[in-house]
Amino acid sequence: MLSGSEALRIAAATGLPLADFLALPFRDAPEADFRIILGEKEPSSWRYHRLQLRREPTPSESHAQRCLFLQGEPGAIRCGIYPVRPRACIAFPYQEQGESVRRSRLARVWCPPGAWVKDEVDVPAHRLLRREQASDRAHYNAVIDRWNDSVTTQGLPPTPERFWLHLAAHYPPTVF
Ligand code: SF4
Secondary structure, three states: OOOHHHHHHHHHHHOOOHHHHEEOOEEOOOOOOOOEEEOOOOHHHOEEEOOEEOEEEOOOOOOOEEEOOEEOOOOOOEEOOHHHOOHHHHHOOEEEEOOEEEEOOHHHHHOOOOOOOHHHOOHHHHHHHHHHHHHHHHHHHHHHHHHHHHHHOOOOOOOHHHHHHHHHHOOOHHHO
């Protein structure tokens, strides 16, 4: 999952159009993470979507899908957009729990044995990253609010194509 500014930074670094590497999965409920209204012109068809990196199928039985930007084969797998990867990827697999920063349970499932140890966490850096993420997310949420308003009160078409244009138009070039 990522914000609009993170998506545009990746687009600028890779030269890829947003539609080529982003997905907009939907749910029927307007949860905080699923709040982009898309659909056909009729309000009855509107659904709540969220922005995330696309995944592609793999031949692996244990990992049926992987991020579009993951490159290489087992034993030599790397992130293909490492310098501009989303903050969620930078922070993974650590998360704050009260006063401490702990490894997520998902690390045991998704990462090789011994890949992460607690002592490696730079707690102040992790907290700074999370603060930046929260600030970026607040800006992104305001951009999404404007999108939803254009759909619900101005009646503009809630298509993915127009959403990509909306996203690009609501971030100053300096965020890239
Ligand atoms: S670290 Fe890179 S390859 Fe892994 S999920 Fe994030 S963007 Fe994709």
